[in-house]
Amino acid sequence: MYLAVTKQNNLDNTVSTDDESLIRLLANIQKHIVLDAKDMEYLHRVFKHRTVQKKELLLLQGRLCRKLFFVASGSVRAFNVSDDGKESTIMFAIDDWWITDMYCFLNQKKALLSLEVLEDSEVFELSYEAFQKGFEKLPQLERFFRILFQNAYVREQLRVLETISLTTEERYRNFVIKYPQIVEKVTQKQIASYLGVTPEFLSTIKKK
Amino acid sequence: MYLAVTKQNNLDNTVSTDDESLIRLLANIQKHIVLDAKDMEYLHRVFKHRTVQKKELLLLQGRLCRKLFFVASGSVRAFNVSDDGKESTIMFAIDDWWITDMYCFLNQKKALLSLEVLEDSEVFELSYEAFQKGFEKLPQLERFFRILFQNAYVREQLRVLETISLTTEERYRNFVIKYPQIVEKVTQKQIASYLGVTPEFLSTIKKK
DNA sequence: CTTAAAAATTAAGATAGTTTAAGAGTCTAT
DNA sequence: ATAGACTCTTAAACTATCTTAATTTTTAAG
DSSP: OHHHHHOOSOOSSSOOHHHHHHHHHHHHHTTTSOOOHHHHHHHHHHSEEEEEOTTOEEEOTTSBOOEEEEEEEEEEEEEEEOTTOOEEEEEEEETTEEESOHHHHHHTOBOSOEEEEEEEEEEEEEEHHHHHHHHHHOTHHHHHHHHHHHHHHHHHHHHHHHHHHSOHHHHHHHHHHHOHHHHHHSOHHHHHHHHTSOHHHHHHHHHO | OHHHHHOOSOOSSSOOHHHHHHHHHHHHHTTTSOOOHHHHHHHHHHSEEEEEOTTOEEEOTTSBOOEEEEEEEEEEEEEEEOTTSOEEEEEEEETTEEESOHHHHHHTOBOSOEEEEEEEEEEEEEEHHHHHHHHHHOTHHHHHHHHHHHHHHHHHHHHHHHHHHSOHHHHHHHHHHHOHHHHHHSOHHHHHHHHTSOHHHHHHHHHO
C-alpha cells in the first residue's frame, strides 16, 4: 500500500496514529476528487501532521492566521471574545472537519477568532502559501475546495435562518439532534456561547 | 468588439440593455478567472437573460429550485416563511450579486426560500444541468465558484458572529453602514425580517 | 484522596423584544 | 382623484432573556 512505502519512521509493521490520520485526510479529500499516488505524495508533503493537546490554542485572536486545519481526530472550537469579554463560539470541528478563521486566513489578516483544542487531537495544518500554490500543483483542489466552501456556505446560511427565525429552545433542540457527537464532547457553557445565550438561560431551557 | 459580433437582435448601433447586462455578467466572472472569446460565447449560450418585474417571484418556497441567478441590475430578496407565517429575509441581492436557494439548488430539493424581485431588474439564470456541465466545459469555473462560495461562506460566518454576539441596535447600525445601497431600496419591514426582529421593534430602535 | 477551580443550577430583579391595537402616512389600482 | 392596502410609528401589557449572586456539582491537579 502507498502509505507503507512513503512512511519512513514506521519501523515495525503496525499502522501508526500518523498513518491513520493521513488516511483520514486523504479519504476526506477523495470524497470529492480522485487522487493518484503522486497527488497523495504531494499532499503528504504539504500537510503537516500535528498531535495537539487539550487546551492548546492553534490560533490566538489578534495574531495573523497562517494555517488551515483538518481535524483527523479529536475536537477543536473556534470562538471570538468581544471587547467586554463575552465569548461567542462560531463553530466546533470534530473528526473529519476543516477549521480556521477563514476570513483572516484567506486575507492574511489578524484573527477574529481563537482556535482551542478541546481534547487531545490529531490535526493537519496547511499554510497559506501551500494553500495558494496547491491550486497550481493540483488543479483538482479547486474542485475540492469549491465543494467544501459550497457546503460550508449552505450550512452557515441555514444557521443564519435558524438563528433569526427560531426560539432559543428550538435552536438548542435542533443542535442536539444535528450534532449529538458534539454535545457529548463540549460543555454547556460552550453550547450556550454557540447559540448566543447565557449559560444560565440555557440551563433553564433544559429544565423544561 | 466581441459583443457586437455575437449579438443578433441589435439592429441599430446602440448598446442595448441586454448587452450591458451581459457585459456585467462577464465582467463579474472575469474578476476571478480569465475568459477568451470562446468561453464568453459559451457563457452567453448557457446563461439565459431575463427582464423581470417588481413583485415577480423567481422562485416560490416549496417548488423545486432549478436555477441560479445573477442580478445584473435591480434587486432581489430571498426569504423564508415559517409555518406560523413569519417572514425571515436571508439575503438581498443587488447589482452584481448571485442569488438562489443554494442548498435546494445544489441538492435539487424543494425550496426553503422564495426569491422576490424588488424592482424591475435584469437577471441571468443558469440551470442546474448547465451549472454541473459547466465545470466540464469550462474547468476554470471550478475556480470561479470556489472563490464565490469562499466569499459567501466568510460573509455568512461573519453574519452569524454578529447575530449571536451583538445587540439588535448594533446589528442595525452595521447593516446600514455595510449596505447603504440596500437600505435605500428595501422597506424597513424587510430589514427587520433580515435582522430577525419585528418591524415595531426596529422602529423604536431607530427613534433613539 | 483532597482541594481548588470551573461548570451547572436556581432564583430575583432588570432589560430587550413581542404582541396587539390604533392612528398617520404612502403607494397603487381603478 | 379616491378607496383600499400596505408601511411606519407609538404605546401598553406581556414574554424572553440577561444580570447578579448564591449554592451545588463536576472536573482537574497535586
